[in-house]
Amino acid sequence: MRESSPPPSSGRPQRGAPDRKARSGSPVLTAAGLVKRYGDTTVLHDAALDVHGGETVAVMGPSGSGKSTLLYCLSGVMTPDAGTVTYRGERVDTRSDGRRAELRRTEFGFVFQFPGLLPELSAAENVALPLMLAGTDRRTAITRASTLFPALGLDGLERRRPGALSGGQAQRVGIARALATEPAVVFADEPTGALDTETGDEVMSLLLASAVERGAALVVVTHDERIARRCDRTVAVADGRTSALERS
Amino acid sequence: MRGLWLRLLRGGGTAARLEIALPVAAGAVITLVLLLLLGLQQGLDHRADRTAWRTPEPAAGEATVLQAGHLDYIGERPITVIELAALTAGPPDVPHMGDFPDPGEVWVSPALASLTDELPADHLAQRFPGEIAAEIDAALLESPDELFAVVGRAPDDPAMTAERPSHQWNDAASLSPVAIDHWSTTPDLYQTTYRDIALLVAVLTALPLVGLGGLAARLTAARRQRRTATLRLLGASTAQVARLAAVELAVLAGAGVLLGAALHQVLLPLATQATIKGGTWFQADLRPDPWLTLAVAAAIVAVLIVGAISGLLPAVRDPLGTYRRSRLGRTRPRWWSLVFIAAAVTLFWLRSSNPFVTIAFTVVVVLGWGLLAVGPWLIFNLGRLLARTARSPQGFLAGRRLSDDPHSAWRAVGGLALAGFISGFVAAGLAAGIGNADAYEAGTERIDAVVTAAGIDTAASEAATALDAAGVPATVAATAPPTWLDAADWATLAVTVDDPGADMDRARTVLAASGLAGPELRLSDDLPTMWLLQDGIVIGFLIMPIAALVGLAAMVIGAIARVLAQRDTLLGLHLAGTPQRVLLAAQRREMLLPTALLGGIAVAAGLAGGTTLGSVDLLNPATLGVLTGLLALAAAAVLAADRAVRPVLARVSTDLAERE
Ligand SMILES: Nc1ncnc2c1ncn2[C@@H]1O[C@H](COP(=O)(O)OP(=O)(O)O)[C@@H](O)[C@H]1O
Ligand SMILES: [Mg+2]
Numbered sequence: 001m002r003e004s005s006p007p008p009s010s011g012r013p014q015r016g017a018p019d020r021k022a023r024s025g026s027p028v029l030t031a032a033g034l035v036k037r038y039g040d041t042t043v044l045h046d047a048a049l050d051v052h053g054g055e056t057v058a059v060m061g062p063s064g065s066g067k068s069t070l071l072y073c074l075s076g077v078m079t080p081d082a083g084t085v086t087y088r089g090e091r092v093d094t095r096s097d098g099r100r101a102e103l104r105r106t107e108f109g110f111v112f113q114f115p116g117l118l119p120e121l122s123a124a125e126n127v128a129l130p131l132m133l134a135g136t137d138r139r140t141a142i143t144r145a146s147t148l149f150p151a152l153g154l155d156g157l158e159r160r161r162p163g164a165l166s167g168g169q170a171q172r173v174g175i176a177r178a179l180a181t182e183p184a185v186v187f188a189d190e191p192t193g194a195l196d197t198e199t200g201d202e203v204m205s206l207l208l209a210s211a212v213e214r215g216a217a218l219v220v221v222t223h224d225e226r227i228a229r230r231c232d233r234t235v236a237v238a239d240g241r242t243s244a245l246e247r248s
Numbered sequence: 249m250r251g252l253w254l255r256l257l258r259g260g261g262t263a264a265r266l267e268i269a270l271p272v273a274a275g276a277v278i279t280l281v282l283l284l285l286l287g288l289q290q291g292l293d294h295r296a297d298r299t300a301w302r303t304p305e306p307a308a309g310e311a312t313v314l315q316a317g318h319l320d321y322i323g324e325r326p327i328t329v330i331e332l333a334a335l336t337a338g339p340p341d342v343p344h345m346g347d348f349p350d351p352g353e354v355w356v357s358p359a360l361a362s363l364t365d366e367l368p369a370d371h372l373a374q375r376f377p378g379e380i381a382a383e384i385d386a387a388l389l390e391s392p393d394e395l396f397a398v399v400g401r402a403p404d405d406p407a408m409t410a411e412r413p414s415h416q417w418n419d420a421a422s423l424s425p426v427a428i429d430h431w432s433t434t435p436d437l438y439q440t441t442y443r444d445i446a447l448l449v450a451v452l453t454a455l456p457l458v459g460l461g462g463l464a465a466r467l468t469a470a471r472r473q474r475r476t477a478t479l480r481l482l483g484a485s486t487a488q489v490a491r492l493a494a495v496e497l498a499v500l501a502g503a504g505v506l507l508g509a510a511l512h513q514v515l516l517p518l519a520t521q522a523t524i525k526g527g528t529w530f531q532a533d534l535r536p537d538p539w540l541t542l543a544v545a546a547a548i549v550a551v552l553i554v555g556a557i558s559g560l561l562p563a564v565r566d567p568l569g570t571y572r573r574s575r576l577g578r579t580r581p582r583w584w585s586l587v588f589i590a591a592a593v594t595l596f597w598l599r600s601s602n603p604f605v606t607i608a609f610t611v612v613v614v615l616g617w618g619l620l621a622v623g624p625w626l627i628f629n630l631g632r633l634l635a636r637t638a639r640s641p642q643g644f645l646a647g648r649r650l651s652d653d654p655h656s657a658w659r660a661v662g663g664l665a666l667a668g669f670i671s672g673f674v675a676a677g678l679a680a681g682i683g684n685a686d687a688y689e690a691g692t693e694r695i696d697a698v699v700t701a702a703g704i705d706t707a708a709s710e711a712a713t714a715l716d717a718a719g720v721p722a723t724v725a726a727t728a729p730p731t732w733l734d735a736a737d738w739a740t741l742a743v744t745v746d747d748p749g750a751d752m753d754r755a756r757t758v759l760a761a762s763g764l765a766g767p768e769l770r771l772s773d774d775l776p777t778m779w780l781l782q783d784g785i786v787i788g789f790l791i792m793p794i795a796a797l798v799g800l801a802a803m804v805i806g807a808i809a810r811v812l813a814q815r816d817t818l819l820g821l822h823l824a825g826t827p828q829r830v831l832l833a834a835q836r837r838e839m840l841l842p843t844a845l846l847g848g849i850a851v852a853a854g855l856a857g858g859t860t861l862g863s864v865d866l867l868n869p870a871t872l873g874v875l876t877g878l879l880a881l882a883a884a885a886v887l888a889a890d891r892a893v894r895p896v897l898a899r900v901s902t903d904l905a906e907r908e
Binding site: 078 | 475478479480481482483484485486487488567568
């Protein structure tokens with residue numbers, strides 16, 4: 001895990017900066033006025049984010065600014081203390097734990113900073129896990145999971161255990177798992193934070209490409225300016241507030 | 249979802265094999281021991297019911313029968329004798345016999361019949377006032393090998409009119425003739441006391457079983473928790489993860505329970521041969537009712553499942569916190585256990601017939617289960633103290649890790665602490681019992697028959713003459729009656745036989761034949777205490793190995809489980825340059841200090857509990873022997889845990905592939 005990270009080097013946050021890509025229709029996921037506290041410390045003050053179908057959004061900001069917390073609130077892992085999160089017109093933040101779990105299972109994919117694979121299962125089984133949780137039987141799930149492997153450069157690793165994978169491979173398995181249920185939105189929280197630059201680039205490219213290819217929207221936390229530039233737009237998080245970032 | 253748990257189990261490698269084996273083994277052992285204990289409870293209940301009619305209740309209406317009784321002895325085995333005389337022309341049949349003995353008729357149990365055939369007539373047969381007319385039905389016997397006789401007499405027989413001395417608690421030892429109009433169904437105090445003691449034993453035994461169950465359900469709690477957290481983050485519903493854990497444990501524990509029940513079937517014939525309260529068992533007595541067996545099996549599986557699921561709750565509620573370990577395990581004494589303790593004590597007070605056993609039970613439940621409730625809390629505070637006062641890095645690490653996860657440390661050392669509690673109890677109780685054994689030994693060469701104070705002089709001279717005539721060399725003396733009898737009414741005819749090995753029973757037969765056989769109340773006092781000691785040793789040696797095994801296994805498995813649970817920390821410490829030596833030393837301290845603290849408290853509590861059975865000087869060979877054994881066990885456990893953990897620690901803290 002990288003403790004310190006370079007601050008976003010270019011551009012000053014500006015409200016209302018024009019987006020690079022013209023978007024039509026209403027966003028799939030909307031968050032507004034998010035407030036999240038851990039005990040006495042308020043981590044998110046007034047965070048907001050709209051995600052349109054199929055777009056890629058980079059989230060940047062210094063370490064500890066609340067990026068992960070924002071992603072957790074958006075994906076229903078956490079509930080904000082105030083504000084709203086709406087997915088396709090349905091409030092996420094006020095839903096029961098069970099319904100939020102269902103959303104995570106069927107509509108969202110999540111790539112964590114750590115691979116978070118179950119060591120007991122093979123790579124293919126790990127990828128098949130969300131499908132099984134959603135009710136697909138084991139055989140079908142594994143077959144479908146295996147089809148994701150070639151595109152992610154994981155050919156031949158289906159039967160490997162996570163313990164026998166390199167960091168980059170494990171993270172790509174994590175990406176495959178996030179894509180397995182063909183989610184509408186994929187969240188990735190510093191997915192390459194634990195990888196060396198070269199591997200990280202490779203993994204990030206694969207993540208972007210496969211999300212775009214499947215028409216999934218992608219919200220990715222990154223410290224890498226180059227990655228951010230490849231996304232449709234960038235959102236900066238500073239002191240728990242979000243703002244669009246103008247590109248240089 | 250289907251088959252996922254199986255896949256997870258099969259994929260888990262060595263750790264998962266333990267994950268499979270332990271619930272199965274625990275289910276089997278718990279089932280076996282519980283069924284044996286239930287059988288003991290039921291068997292003693294049945295014994296009490298079958299013998300209830302022997303201690304008569306005075307007639308409320310018109311009396312039909314005169315009933316008296318006493319305990320005779322052959323060597324050091326009692327013969328229960330019930331004497332009956334009809335007061336009406338058509339007396340009621342003796343239960344299960346379909347008949348009433350005529351005057352001079354003797355009915356005997358099968359064991360007594362064969363013993364009468366075996367022994368020379370002047371040892372046994374001549375004591376009976378008539379011919380053996382029938383064999384007594386098994387439904388009237390306490391145990392299959394019981395020596396039991398029913399003697400028919402005339403209502404004006406002196407034996408049926410004279411008042412007899414009574415025993416202080418063992419009624420059957422000497423029953424004065426009572427006019428009755430029904431057969432009593434109230435069990436005798438001696439029988440119910442035994443049943444109560446068996447319940448006490450059950451509670452003592454349940455302690456290590458609970459430890460074993462907890463270990464089985466929670467052995468890989470950290471692993472399962474981690475897995476649950478991941479599944480929850482991926483969107484698994486609460487029901488899905490709960491079902492996963494429940495199915496897994498239901499199948500494993502279910503297999504264990506089946507195994508245990510099968511083992512019980514196999515061992516039952518052996519168990520019937522275990523002599524308790526001086527007799528072996530009818531198999532039907534020891535085999536619990538099928539429904540009860542089923543209920544026990546279901547309860548064991550349910551408890552193991554609940555244990556496992558409750559361990560998963562934090563991961564279900566806060567998967568993220570579990571994953572990142574941001575949530576601290578809070579540790580308070582488990583106050584709900586007070587309710588349980590209070591319920592157990594109340595139930596026992598309601599059921600129990602003997603105040604001494606009730607007090608012992610209360611002390612055991614409060615101390616033993618109390619220990620179980622406050623154990624983790626004690627370890628938490630020990631860890632805090634240790635971390636705050638530590639000067640070396642290993643001391644600091646050990647302290648922090650103890651206070652960070654006291655529950656897993658408790659699971660490792662708790663089994664040993666409970667073994668300590670039981671050993672303390674047995675050590676003190678055993679010493680009390682052995683004190684009685686000495687008194688018993690001193691009295692085995694003398695017949696102490698209690699007769700009336702008025703008749704003692706005649707009795708003494710007649711006895712001397714009769715013994716002389718029969719050619720039994722013996723000395724006859726008149727001594728004071730047992731302490732609970734009034735010396736104005738009663739006296740003891742003490743017959744010391746020159747060659748007790750050969751002549752003891754001849755002397756008894758001579759006294760009986762000459763109508764001088766007062767009840768041997770001292771023997772009826774001493775022998776049951778001896779049995780209690782023997783049974784205590786039998787049961788103690790049944791429980792203690794279980795407790796010791798659980799303690800040892802808990803220590804080794806618990807230590808390994810702790811290392812596996814803290815693999816990230818250890819890996820981190822290693823990467824940060826902490827030498828293996830320091831990690832090992834910290835690990836050793838984590839085991840040793842709580843063992844010493846909780847073990848000390850547990851032994852003290854056990855000794856306190858044991859002394860409720862009889863006060864003793866604790867500096868005696870028996871107590872010290874048991875405690876030395878315990879110390880050796882603890883040392884062996886700590887050493888074994890140290891050995892077992894070494895390679896795991898090395899692997900976990902160095903091998904990056906071990907991370908998840
Ligand atoms: N469980 C928690 N309890 C208390 N504080 C937390 C917790 N999780 C995160 N924080 C704090 O919240 C702030 C934001 O955390 P996070 O969202 O992880 O930041 P980022 O991902 O931008 O680095 C940090 O200062 C962190 O210390
Ligand atoms: Mg973060």
